[in-house]
Amino acid sequence: MRPLVIEHVSVRQLRNLAAVDLDFGPRFNVVSGDNGQGKTNLLEALYVLATSKSFRASRPGELVVHGGELGSVRGRVREGDLSREQSVGVRPGARLVRIDGKRPPSLAAYAVATPIVVFHPGEIALSMGGGSERRRLLDRVALYLEPSSMGELESFARALRERQKALEVRGVAASDLDQWEELVARHGVRVMATRRRAATELAREAERAFERIAAEGLVLRATYAPGAPEDESRFRDELASQRARDMRRGGAGAGPHRDDLSLTIGDHPVRGVASQGQHRAVVLALKAAEVEVVGAARDVRPVLLLDDVSSELDRGRTAALFAFLRAHEGQVFLTTTRPELIDTGPTAGPADRADFRVVSGVIGPG
Amino acid sequence: MLSPKLRRITQLLARLPGVGEKTAQRYLMFFLTAEPALAKDLAAELAELHERVRPCVRCGNLADVERPEQEAVCAICLDGKRDPHILCVVARVHDVVAIERAGSMRGRYFVLGRLLSPLEGVGPEELPIPRLVRRIEAEGITEVIVATPPSVDGEATALLLKREIGPLGVSLTRIASGVPHGGDLEFADAITMGRALAGRQKL
Numbered sequence: 001m002r003p004l005v006i007e008h009v010s011v012r013q014l015r016n017l018a019a020v021d022l023d024f025g026p027r028f029n030v031v032s033g034d035n036g037q038g039k040t041n042l043l044e045a046l047y048v049l050a051t052s053k054s055f056r057a058s059r060p061g062e063l064v065v066h067g068g069e070l071g072s073v074r075g076r077v078r079e080g081d082l083s084r085e086q087s088v089g090v091r092p093g094a095r096l097v098r099i100d101g102k103r104p105p106s107l108a109a110y111a112v113a114t115p116i117v118v119f120h121p122g123e124i125a126l127s128m129g130g131g132s133e134r135r136r137l138l139d140r141v142a143l144y145l146e147p148s149s150m151g152e153l154e155s156f157a158r159a160l161r162e163r164q165k166a167l168e169v170r171g172v173a174a175s176d177l178d179q180w181e182e183l184v185a186r187h188g189v190r191v192m193a194t195r196r197r198a199a200t201e202l203a204r205e206a207e208r209a210f211e212r213i214a215a216e217g218l219v220l221r222a223t224y225a226p227g228a229p230e231d232e233s234r235f236r237d238e239l240a241s242q243r244a245r246d247m248r249r250g251g252a253g254a255g256p257h258r259d260d261l262s263l264t265i266g267d268h269p270v271r272g273v274a275s276q277g278q279h280r281a282v283v284l285a286l287k288a289a290e291v292e293v294v295g296a297a298r299d300v301r302p303v304l305l306l307d308d309v310s311s312e313l314d315r316g317r318t319a320a321l322f323a324f325l326r327a328h329e330g331q332v333f334l335t336t337t338r339p340e341l342i343d344t345g346p347t348a349g350p351a352d353r354a355d356f357r358v359v360s361g362v363i364g365p366g
Numbered sequence: 367m368l369s370p371k372l373r374r375i376t377q378l379l380a381r382l383p384g385v386g387e388k389t390a391q392r393y394l395m396f397f398l399t400a401e402p403a404l405a406k407d408l409a410a411e412l413a414e415l416h417e418r419v420r421p422c423v424r425c426g427n428l429a430d431v432e433r434p435e436q437e438a439v440c441a442i443c444l445d446g447k448r449d450p451h452i453l454c455v456v457a458r459v460h461d462v463v464a465i466e467r468a469g470s471m472r473g474r475y476f477v478l479g480r481l482l483s484p485l486e487g488v489g490p491e492e493l494p495i496p497r498l499v500r501r502i503e504a505e506g507i508t509e510v511i512v513a514t515p516p517s518v519d520g521e522a523t524a525l526l527l528k529r530e531i532g533p534l535g536v537s538l539t540r541i542a543s544g545v546p547h548g549g550d551l552e553f554a555d556a557i558t559m560g561r562a563l564a565g566r567q568k569l
Contacts, residue, residue: 105555147556158518165484176482176490179525183518 002080004114004300005331006046014048014063014071014090015041016361025354028325028332028347032339032366033358039335042356042363043118043305046333049073050116050303052088052097052107063090077114079300086114108150112143115294115302119287127270127282131260138224138261141198141290144297149194153256156187160252163239168250172243184255185235191256192226198293199224199261205289213288213320214281218265222286227258281320288324301330308335318343339366424501426477426494427462442466442474449473451508455498455527457481457515465513473509476501481519482526493523495530502534509537516543516561 003026011020016038033039040056044063047055054063064071074087089096097103097110104110125133142149163180203222210220229235238254239246246252263270263282270282295302304325325332326345336342339355347353355366368376372394379390397405422429422440429440442448442462452473456462462475476498480488502510512527514520524540531538544562545554554562 108556148560151557155518159522162482162484162518162522166489169484170489174484174489176484176522176526178529179482179522180484182525183522187518 001295001299001301001330003078003330004303005078006049006114006303007076007078007083009046009049009073009075011042011045012072014045014073017041017045017363018361020045020361020363022356022363024331024333025350025352026331027329027351028334028342028344028353029356030339030342030344030353030366031333031335031356031358031363032337033335034337037358038361038363039358040120040307041361042358043307043333043335045073046075046303046305047116047118048088048090049075049077049086050114051111052095053111055118055120064092079114084113086110108143108147112147112298115144115298115300116305117287117291117294117302118305118307120305120307123283123287124279126286127263127274127279131258134261135195135257135259137202137286137290138195138198138259141202141293142194144294145197145201146194149191152187152190152194156184156191156256159183159187160255160257164246164251167243167247172247177243178240181236181239184239184252185232188228188235188256189230189232192228192230192259195256195259196224196226196230201293202261202286202289205292206285209288209292209324210281210285213284213324214278218278220270220282220285221264221267223262225260225262227256227260228254284321284324291328295330301328303330304328304332306332306334308337421477425475426459426479427475428459450505452511453502453505453507453509454511454513456513457520457523461513461515471511473511478514478523481514481517482523483519490526493526495527498527499530499534502531502536507536509539511539511541513541 005026006024008023009020011017013019020042031039031042044054044056047053048063069091071090072087074085077084077086084100085098087096087098095107097107099110099113104113123133126137139149139153159180163177163184166174166176166180199222203224206222207220210218214220229238235254239252242253265274265278265282270279274282291302291304306325322343322345334342344353356363357366368391376387376390376394379385379393380387382390385393417434418431419428420431420438421427422438422443424439424443427440427442429438429443431438449472452471453476454465454471454473455476455478456465457478457480459477462477465471465475478493478498480486480492482488482490482493501507510527510531512524514523514527528538542565543558544565545551545558551559
């Protein structure tokens with residue numbers, strides 16, 4: 001796989017980063033500082049640069065400095081021998097993205113240009129939580145496998161909301177329910193087909209990664225569990241037969257919004273039986289799989305962002321994580337309160353490891 | 367600092383789509399320095415706009431009327447060279463303009479005025495479907511082209527029209543969706559490209 005490196009970044013007015021201009025190394029970039037100084041904000045800025053979205057706020061406006069109007073991240077990204085300028089401007093209600101000064105055909109096209117994978121403490125929900133975090137994982141991967149998947153998901157969600165509103169306002173006899181259900185099913189089965197592909201690819205890599213990380217003899221299985229029949233006409237029939245129930249509940253009981261990636265260790269569901277350490281190993285296996293699948297889809301080594309990782313893992317698994325990171329060979333950004341604990345292996349200068357220190361939104365050499 | 371009168375005109379101009387405070391001031395300064403007749407003529411036209419332009423009673427397109435009590439019938443409905451058997455159903459007046467630009471629609475139009483969308487308070491009863499059905503029957507229309515947009519609401523509206531008009535026995539078609547003319551394929555977005563492939567035709 002070809003290397004992918006964020007060589008330079010300029011951040012303006014994003015959270016507590018008023019003006020940050022940094023050059024990065026091609027391997028480990030270790031960002032240290034006390035809590036609340038802006039370490040995660042820098043990772044977030046890099047994630048915004050690569051995807052136009054945050055891994056934290058759902059609304060782009062929240063990213064902008066309080067009182068500021070327009071935040072921006074600009075960066076130089078080198079992929080193989082070619083380098084490009086990418087920029088994202090954020091203001092409440094809008095995002096402006098450019099690659100080499102030109103507008104890409106869609107936000108989805110922008111989001112897949114620079115594969116990036118973030119590891120953050122909240123992702124323990126991938127293993128311990130409900131399905132939403134796993135559906136997001138499937139959709140992130142699906143975007144690389146099928147660029148139209150984002151549009152299909154939006155169309156599905158819109159049709160589903162329209163049907164629900166029709167049920168709410170005019171009841172089960174509303175005369176347009178057939179039309180909405182046809183569209184829910186049409187877009188829904190496409191969403192499920194792409195997610196199934198994503199799940200199959202992720203499962204293969206996650207099962208393999210888990211073997212390396214977890215104790216001997218433990219076997220992880222990941223399988224796609226669709227939230228509705230994957231056949232379009234059967235899905236439609238199901239929707240039509242459940243109108244009364246869906247109206248009472250205020251939401252549809254069947255659909256890809258109920259999808260899951262079901263996880264088992266030794267035939268037992270991970271949720272419920274796994275230990276704290278096993279949950280962490282499952283998360284690491286899923287993230288390693290994301291890196292692998294997304295990288296293979298674009299034939300580059302994705303950039304990795306790790307937020308406050310050492311605090312989250314016990315020693316054995318920290319070793320597993322760093323073994324994975326060293327084998328990755330791509331660019332890695334890490335934040336930590338204790339840089340001396342970050343074991344990046346033998347280093348021979350900034351090409352192997354560059355250190356940065358964050359104090360109140362100002363970032364300098366570490 | 368603008369005088370109260372100029373400020374008020376600026377505020378009114380800034381309500382136009384795509385016009386902000388600065389552009390509004392530019393327009394205002396332009397009116398002040400150009401021929402006074404320009405402002406007068408425009409004002410006179412705008413003053414009687416709502417009395418003189420109304421939806422066409424047959425299709426919903428915009429039509430000029432001489433007197434307020436006159437029945438509004440648009441130029442397309444009055445055009446005797448149009449094929450009276452073909453009817454193109456669109457969501458908004460803008461869409462008539464867009465299709466007319468292409469110049470290849472030989473029939474007449476029917477403007478729905480809105481799309482089916484329970485979220486925006488538009489159910490099937492809010493659409494002028496009975497009027498459309500009556501027109502198809504009364505005028506002996508044989509082909510209906512559904513040109514609602516390729517959005518979720520546009521598709522749902524098309525499906526509803528299929529259910530309501532299908533039984534009338536007319537030829538019912540939906541406009542295709544695909545890659546733009548003259549452009550390189552590489553610039554087509556993924557959804558458009560997907561639709562173009564799904565709707566491919568035999569060579």
